[in-house]
Amino acid sequence: MTAPPTPSAARTALIRRAAVRFCLRRGWAPVTEMPLPNGRRADILALGPDGGFAVIEVKSGPRDFLGDAKWPDYRAYCDRLFFAVDLDFPQELLPEEVGLVVAEAAEAALVREAPAHPLAPARRRALLHRFAALAAARLAAFEDPTGVAELRAALRVE
Amino acid sequence: MTAPPTPSAARTALIRRAAVRFCLRRGWAPVTEMPLPNGRRADILALGPDGGFAVIEVKSGPRDFLGDAKWPDYRAYCDRLFFAVDLDFPQELLPEEVGLVVAEAAEAALVREAPAHPLAPARRRALLHRFAALAAARLAAFEDPTGVAELRAALRVE
Numbered sequence: 001m002t003a004p005p006t007p008s009a010a011r012t013a014l015i016r017r018a019a020v021r022f023c024l025r026r027g028w029a030p031v032t033e034m035p036l037p038n039g040r041r042a043d044i045l046a047l048g049p050d051g052g053f054a055v056i057e058v059k060s061g062p063r064d065f066l067g068d069a070k071w072p073d074y075r076a077y078c079d080r081l082f083f084a085v086d087l088d089f090p091q092e093l094l095p096e097e098v099g100l101v102v103a104e105a106a107e108a109a110l111v112r113e114a115p116a117h118p119l120a121p122a123r124r125r126a127l128l129h130r131f132a133a134l135a136a137a138r139l140a141a142f143e144d145p146t147g148v149a150e151l152r153a154a155l156r157v158e
Numbered sequence: 159m160t161a162p163p164t165p166s167a168a169r170t171a172l173i174r175r176a177a178v179r180f181c182l183r184r185g186w187a188p189v190t191e192m193p194l195p196n197g198r199r200a201d202i203l204a205l206g207p208d209g210g211f212a213v214i215e216v217k218s219g220p221r222d223f224l225g226d227a228k229w230p231d232y233r234a235y236c237d238r239l240f241f242a243v244d245l246d247f248p249q250e251l252l253p254e255e256v257g258l259v260v261a262e263a264a265e266a267a268l269v270r271e272a273p274a275h276p277l278a279p280a281r282r283r284a285l286l287h288r289f290a291a292l293a294a295a296r297l298a299a300f301e302d303p304t305g306v307a308e309l310r311a312a313l314r315v316e
């Protein structure tokens with residue numbers, strides 16, 4: 001008897017959590033669901049100790065990957081681009097010029113390093129600012145949920 | 159009949175919360191208890207939309223202020239330095255060359271703007287990196303407390 005298949009959203013959440021832990025273990029500071037200036041949202045944008053940015057795009061399965069023609073757009077906002085998938089994913093589908101992180105339960109391992117395509121200095125600065133401001137604002141909302149909710153309500157009214 | 163005096167630590171927490179809300183209302187992204195390269199810890203380091211950094215140092219009362227000879231050290235890690243106090247604080251004690259934010263209950267108002275002393279570009283970049291990495295790491299700990307606790311335990315053992 002085999003276990004029933006994990007639904008796509010739950011699978012995405014598990015892979016993402018494992019990929020976030022992978023980042024933390026490497027000393028990368030991750031922000032999830034990071035909105036980018038091009039209107040897209042990176043599953044994970046992680047800042048390395050050297051100032052480099054990695055995007056890790058989570059793919060729950062072949063359908064999720066094949067239905068997304070826009071993943072190359074993330075290259076413009078990182079130095080290295082990775083996919084994160086789980087062990088069930090058919091890795092031969094994935095392009096070799098993208099790094100690969102594979103999740104097994106709560107942990108994830110680097111299977112293929114991503115080639116570097118360094119950001120231009122001005123974009124790196126702007127991205128770091130955006131990353132810092134978003135992380136601090138979300139952190140403030142965790143630390144003072146009442147205050148942030150009241151502020152949001154006030155700003156809607158004003 | 160007057161209310162009993164608020165203990166110093168509780169007063170600090172109240173002023174700090176009001177000062178954080180003040181930051182958010184101005185569009186500044188605040189991080190509390192921010193460790194700095196000189197070994198000190200800023201009560202609040204806030205990043206403005208223009209990339210400027212403000213330190214807001216909370217003073218619960220005259221004793222707290224008079225016992226701290228090192229507050230000028232914060233200038234080296236911000237563009238503007240403020241004190242945050244509550245309405246009971248004797249404001250004439252505070253130096254005029256520092257900005258002033260005054261808390262009343264959960265809100266705070268700007269009483270005196272701080273003069274700007276812009277950071278050098280290299281220090282600004284390094285501070286922004288430190289701020290971003292710390293905010294993202296703390297946020298990750300809120301979002302996945304189990305994973306971060308396990309990681310910390312593993313790093314202690316390794």
